[in-house]
Amino acid sequence: MSTLAHSHNPSNGHGSHAHDPIHGHDSHGHHHKETFITKYIFSQDHKMIAKQYLLSGMLMALIAAGLSLLFRLQLGWPDRTFPWLESIIGEWGKGGRLDPNFYLALVTLHGTLMVFFVLTAGLSGTFSNLLIPYQVGARDMASPFINMLSYWLFFLSSVIMLASLFVESGPASAGWTIYPPLSALPQAVPGSGLGMTLWLISMVLFIASALMGALNYITTILNMRTQGMKMTRMPLTVWSFFCTAILGVLSFPVLLSAAVLLVFDRSFGTSFYLSEIYIAGEALTRTGGSPILFQHLFWFLGHPEVYIVLMPALGLTSEIIATNARKPIFGYRAMVGSLLGISFLSFIVWGHHMFITGMNPFLGNVFMILTLVIAVPSAVKVFNYLATLWRGNIRFTPAMMFAIGVVSLFISGGLTGIYLGNAALDINLHDTYFVVAHFHIVMGSASMFGMLAGVYHWYPKMYGRMMDEKLGYLHFWLTFASVYLVFFPMHFMGLDGVPRRYYQFTGFEFMSEWMDMNRFISVSAIMATAAQLIFFYNFFRSIRHGKVAPQNPWNANTLEWTTPVERLHGNWPGEIPHVHRWPYDYSRPGAPQDFILQTVPDEELPLAARGRPTNEALSGAAVTERVNTPSAQPVASSSVFIARLLHRIGLRRA
Amino acid sequence: MSSQASPSLPTSGKLWDGGNEPFGASYGKLMMWFFLLSDAFTFSALLLAYAALRFSSLSWPVPDDVFAGVPFIHGHFPLVFVGIMTFILIMSSVTMVLAVEAGHRGARNEVVKWMIWTILGGIAFLSCQAWEWTHLHHDGAWWGSNPFANADGTPGQVNFTNLFFTITGFHGFHVFSGVVINIIVTIMTAVGVFDRRGTYETIEKIGLYWHFVDLVWVFVFTFFYLI
Numbered sequence: 001m002s003t004l005a006h007s008h009n010p011s012n013g014h015g016s017h018a019h020d021p022i023h024g025h026d027s028h029g030h031h032h033k034e035t036f037i038t039k040y041i042f043s044q045d046h047k048m049i050a051k052q053y054l055l056s057g058m059l060m061a062l063i064a065a066g067l068s069l070l071f072r073l074q075l076g077w078p079d080r081t082f083p084w085l086e087s088i089i090g091e092w093g094k095g096g097r098l099d100p101n102f103y104l105a106l107v108t109l110h111g112t113l114m115v116f117f118v119l120t121a122g123l124s125g126t127f128s129n130l131l132i133p134y135q136v137g138a139r140d141m142a143s144p145f146i147n148m149l150s151y152w153l154f155f156l157s158s159v160i161m162l163a164s165l166f167v168e169s170g171p172a173s174a175g176w177t178i179y180p181p182l183s184a185l186p187q188a189v190p191g192s193g194l195g196m197t198l199w200l201i202s203m204v205l206f207i208a209s210a211l212m213g214a215l216n217y218i219t220t221i222l223n224m225r226t227q228g229m230k231m232t233r234m235p236l237t238v239w240s241f242f243c244t245a246i247l248g249v250l251s252f253p254v255l256l257s258a259a260v261l262l263v264f265d266r267s268f269g270t271s272f273y274l275s276e277i278y279i280a281g282e283a284l285t286r287t288g289g290s291p292i293l294f295q296h297l298f299w300f301l302g303h304p305e306v307y308i309v310l311m312p313a314l315g316l317t318s319e320i321i322a323t324n325a326r327k328p329i330f331g332y333r334a335m336v337g338s339l340l341g342i343s344f345l346s347f348i349v350w351g352h353h354m355f356i357t358g359m360n361p362f363l364g365n366v367f368m369i370l371t372l373v374i375a376v377p378s379a380v381k382v383f384n385y386l387a388t389l390w391r392g393n394i395r396f397t398p399a400m401m402f403a404i405g406v407v408s409l410f411i412s413g414g415l416t417g418i419y420l421g422n423a424a425l426d427i428n429l430h431d432t433y434f435v436v437a438h439f440h441i442v443m444g445s446a447s448m449f450g451m452l453a454g455v456y457h458w459y460p461k462m463y464g465r466m467m468d469e470k471l472g473y474l475h476f477w478l479t480f481a482s483v484y485l486v487f488f489p490m491h492f493m494g495l496d497g498v499p500r501r502y503y504q505f506t507g508f509e510f511m512s513e514w515m516d517m518n519r520f521i522s523v524s525a526i527m528a529t530a531a532q533l534i535f536f537y538n539f540f541r542s543i544r545h546g547k548v549a550p551q552n553p554w555n556a557n558t559l560e561w562t563t564p565v566e567r568l569h570g571n572w573p574g575e576i577p578h579v580h581r582w583p584y585d586y587s588r589p590g591a592p593q594d595f596i597l598q599t600v601p602d603e604e605l606p607l608a609a610r611g612r613p614t615n616e617a618l619s620g621a622a623v624t625e626r627v628n629t630p631s632a633q634p635v636a637s638s639s640v641f642i643a644r645l646l647h648r649i650g651l652r653r654a
Numbered sequence: 655m656s657s658q659a660s661p662s663l664p665t666s667g668k669l670w671d672g673g674n675e676p677f678g679a680s681y682g683k684l685m686m687w688f689f690l691l692s693d694a695f696t697f698s699a700l701l702l703a704y705a706a707l708r709f710s711s712l713s714w715p716v717p718d719d720v721f722a723g724v725p726f727i728h729g730h731f732p733l734v735f736v737g738i739m740t741f742i743l744i745m746s747s748v749t750m751v752l753a754v755e756a757g758h759r760g761a762r763n764e765v766v767k768w769m770i771w772t773i774l775g776g777i778a779f780l781s782c783q784a785w786e787w788t789h790l791h792h793d794g795a796w797w798g799s800n801p802f803a804n805a806d807g808t809p810g811q812v813n814f815t816n817l818f819f820t821i822t823g824f825h826g827f828h829v830f831s832g833v834v835i836n837i838i839v840t841i842m843t844a845v846g847v848f849d850r851r852g853t854y855e856t857i858e859k860i861g862l863y864w865h866f867v868d869l870v871w872v873f874v875f876t877f878f879y880l881i
Contacts, residue, residue: 137672142681215688219681227673249692257699260824269798270816272703286798288813293706297699579672 034569042152044144045569049151050130051462054455056158057122058536061448063162064113065529071106074098076522078504092170100503104173105191107501111176112161112199114444116206119309121154123451124248127312128217128241130458134560135235137226137577139570142219146212153209157202164198172199175501177302180273180294184265187279196266200259207252207259214245221245226559228579232336233598235558235583236329239336240315243343244308250347251304258297265289292357299350306443307346311339313450314381314410317403319583320457321385323556324400325392326594328584330384338377338384345374355426364423371421378414382407393587393594397554398472402453405480406446412484413442416491431501434494437487445483452479452535459539460553464565465546471538478531485524489517555595557583562599686859690866693828697870700824701877704817711811713804717879720802723789736879739782740871743829746775747868754861757854762843765857769840772864776833783826787819795819818878825874828867835860 043049070089073082085093092102129147133140141147164171173191174183178199186193221242225234234242264270271286273294278284322329329335351359351367359367385407394400416438419425429435452475459467493514498505505511505518552561559579563571577599585596590608602610669676677684708714718732725735753768794801797819800810839860848854 143685146685211689211692215685218688219684222677222684223675223681225672225674227671229672231670233672249688250695253692253696254699257696257703260700261703261820264797264816264820270820271798271812272707272816286812288711288811289707290710293703296706297703300699 044148046129046133046141050126053125057118060113060117064110067106067110072522072525076519101190103503105171108173109171119447124312127454135238135558137559138224141216147216150209150212153205157205160202164195167194169193171195180291207256210248214248217245226576233582236318237315240311243339244311247304247308251301255301295354299353303350304346309447313447316450316454317406320399320403322584324395326586327392330387338380341377355423356430368423399453399457401476402449405449409441409446432494433490433498436500437490440487460549463543466549467542468538475534482524482528686862700821707813713806715802715810715814716805743779746772750861750864757857765843773836
C-alpha cells in the first residue's frame with residue numbers, strides 16, 4: 001500500500017477507507033522507476049497488457065485476413081495463374097497456382113488464428129484486461145504477475161503457430177477443428193506432420209495462457225470490487241467478461257485432454273481416436289479407438305468457445321449502445337440473466353456439431369431442443385438492444401455504428417442458427433457454405449464488430465487521444481457492406497449443396513453456376529480487407545496525431561472515465577472511488593446532466609432526481625430531452641413512423 | 655464525491671456489496687479453487703474418454719490379473735501394491751493437513767517437519783509408480799502394446815494400456831509438480847519468507863492442490879484397478 005503514497009490525496013474525503021485490507025495489495029508490481037522493459041515489455045500493468053493483447057490481436061487479424069485473401073483468390077479465379085504467388089509463398093504457389101495442400105493449410109490457419117488468437121486473446125484479452133480493473137474500481141488485476149505470464153505464454157504460442165507457416169511440410173491442414181484421423185496420421189496429408197505438432201504445442205500454451213487470464217478475471221471481479229460495487233451494479237461489460245472467463249476455465253481443459261490424447265496417437269503409437277482405417281491401400285494395425293470421441297471432447301470446448309468469442313462483444317455492445325443512446329440499458333437484470341443462461345446452455349449443446357456422425361436420433365433430438373432454447377436468451381439480448389435504442393437520443397459515433405452492426409449481424413446470423421440447430425435440416429446443410437455463412441456472420445463478424453466498437457470507444461482511455469471520426473465512418477460502412485456482400489450469398493450456395501473446404505468447384509456440374517458468385521465474394525473480401533487498412537491507418541496515426549481526449553469523451557457513467565487521461569499505474573491518483581449507483585443512469589429526469597457517474601451519491605443530485613425513477617418520469621424526460629436536441633430529430637420522426645407502421649399492421653393499439 | 659453517509663451506500667458488512675471478499679478467501683485461494691475446478695475438467699475428460707473407449711470394447715482385461723505384482727515377492731497378490739501406494743498418498747495428505755494446521759499457528763519448524771513428510775510421501779508414491787510402470791513394461795505393456803488378454807480370452811484391447819499409461823502418467827505428472835512446488839515452499843518456509851509475510855496462506859494453497867491430486871487418484875484408482 002505504501003508505495004502508492006506519493007499519489008495519495010488525503011483531501012479526497014475517503015480517509016476512513018484508506019487502509020481497506022482488500023486493496024492492501026494494490027501496489028503489486030508498482031515501481032517508482034519504470035524502465036523500458038518493465039513498462040512496455042514485461043509490464044504488469046493491466047492497461048499495458050491490454051494494449052499488448054490488442055496489438056498482437058491486430059497483427060494476427062491482419063495475417064489471418066491475408067491468408068483468407070490467398071484462398072479467396074483460388075476460389076474466385078480457379079482457372080487463372082498468379083505468377084506473383086510464387087514469389088511470396090514459393091513452392092506452395094508453384095507456377096502461380098495455389099497448392100491444394102496449402103489451400104487446406106490456409107483454411108486451417110485462418111480459422112485457428114481468427115477464433116483463438118484474434119477473437120479470444122485479442123478480444124477478451126484486450127478488453128477484460130483493460131476494463132475489469134477500471135470498471136470494478138481496482139488498481140490492477142488480482143495477480144499482475146500471472147497476468148503478465150498469461151500474455152507472454154500467448155505470445156510464445158503465437159510465435160509457434162506462425163512458425164508452422166515456415167515448415168517444409170506445411171502448417172496444420174486438418175481444419176481448425178483438427179479432426180482425427182486426418183490430423184493423427186502424418187501419412188494422411190502433409191500438414192499432419194510437423195505442422196500439426198507445432199499446432200498442438202502452440203494450443204497447449206494457448207490454453208495455459210487462457211487459463212491464467214481467466215483465473216485473474218474471475219478473482220478480480222469477485223474480490224476486488226470497490227466499495228458499493230455490488231454485482232448488480234457492475235457494467236454489463238464486466239458481467240460478460242466474467243461469464244466468458246468461467247466458460248474458458250471449464251471448457252479449455254477439455255480441449256487440453258483432447259490434445260493430449262491426440263499427441264499420444266500421433267507420436268506414441270496409441271489408438272485413442274483410430275480404428276479400422278485404410279490408408280494408402282493398407283489397413284492400419286491400430287484399432288479400438290473412436291474418432292467420434294475426439295469430436296465430443298473437441299466440441300465440449302468448441303461450442304462454449306463460440307460464446308467465449310461472442311459474449312465479450314455483446315458486453316461491449318451493451319455498454320456502447322446505452323451510452324450512445326443516452327438511455328439506461330433496457331432490462332439490465334434480463335441482460336445479466338441471459339448471459340448466465342447462454343453460459344449454462346453453451347455446455348450442453350455441443351452435440352449439434354455432430355448430428356451426422358451417426359448419433360442416436362433421440363440424443364440428436366435432445367441436443368436440438370437444448371440448442372433451440374439458446375434462441376431465448378439470445379432474443380432477450382436482441383430485443384433489449386432494440387428497446388434501448390428505441391426513442392433514444394442516439395449519438396452515431398463510430399463505436400455506436402459498430403455496436404449497432406453487432407446487433408444486425410447477431411440477428412442475421414442467429415436466425416440461420418435456428419436452421420442449423422435442427423437435426424433434420426442439418427443433414428442437408430452440414431459442412432456446406434450455409435454453415436460457413438452462419439458462423440462467419442454470427443460469431444466471426446459480430447465479434448469482430450464488437451471488438452472494433454470497443455477499440456473506437458475505449459481508444460481515448462488507452463491512448464489519451466481520439467480516433468478520427470470520418471475515417472471511422474468510412475471504415476464502418478465499407479466493412480459493414482462488404483461483410484454482408486461476402487457472407488450473405490454463401491447461404492444460397494450452401495442451400496444448393498456447395499460444400500465447404502473444397503479447393504475448387506470446377507469438377508462438379510451443379511456447382512459451376514456459382515462460379516460468378518465466388519468471384520463476387522472474393523472481390524468483396526478484398527474490399528473488406530482493404531477497409532481494415534483504413535482502420536489500421538487511423539489507429540496508428542491517432543496515437544500521435546489524434547485529437548487529445550477529454551477525461552470523459554462520451555459522457556459515460558462507468559468508473560474508467562473518472563481516472564486521469566494519462567496512464568497511471570494504480571489507475572486513480574487518490575483513493576479508489578466508491579460506487580453509489582448502477583452504471584446506466586442516463587437521461588435521468590430532474591438531473592442536471594444526461595449522465596450521472598457511478599461515483600455520485602444521491603445527495604448530490606436535485607431532489608427530483610433521487611431514488612428510483614418511475615417509468616412515466618423516464619419517458620417524459622426522454623421526450624423533453626429529444627425536443628432540445630436537434631440531432632435527435634430524425635430519430636424521433638423515424639420512431640413515429642415505425643409506431644404508425646405498427647399501428648397500420650395492427651400490432652399496436654391506437 | 656463525498657464521505658458523508660449516504661442512504662444508497664451499502665453498509666460495508668454486506669458480502670457482495672464490494673470492498674469485500676465475498677467468499678472470505680483471498681484472491682490467491684480463489685484462483686487455486688478455480689484452477690482446481692479447471693483441472694477437474696481435464697481429468698474428467700480423460701476419465702470419460704476411458705469410459706467411452708472401455709464401453710465400446712467388447713471385452714477388457716481383468717485388473718486383478720494385471721496389477722498383481724509386489725516388489726521382491728513372487729506370487730499373485732491382486733491390489734496389494736496399489737493399496738500400499740494409495741495408502742502412502744493418503745497419508746501424505748494427512749501430513750499436509752498437519753502442515754497447514756501448524757501454519758495457522760505460525761509454527762515454522764512444525765510446518766517444515768510436516769512438509770518434509772509430505773514430500774517424502776509424494777516421492778514414495780512416485781517411486782512406487784515408477785516400479786509399477788517398469789514391472790508392467792517388463793511384461794511387455796507399453797503405449798501401443800498390451801500383453802494382457804481380455805476377460806473373454808481374446809487378445810488384449812490395446813487401449814487398456816494406452817489409457818493406463820496416459821492417465822496415470824498425467825496424474826503422476828501432477829504429483830511430480832506438487833512435489834517440486836512442495837520443496838520450493840518448504841525452503842521458503844525454512845528461510846522465514848512466510849514469517850516475514852505474516853501469513854502461511856501459501857501452505858494452504860499448495861495444500862488444496864495436494865488434496866486435489868489425492869482425490870483424483872481415488873478416481874483413477876477406482877477406474878483402473880477396481881472396476
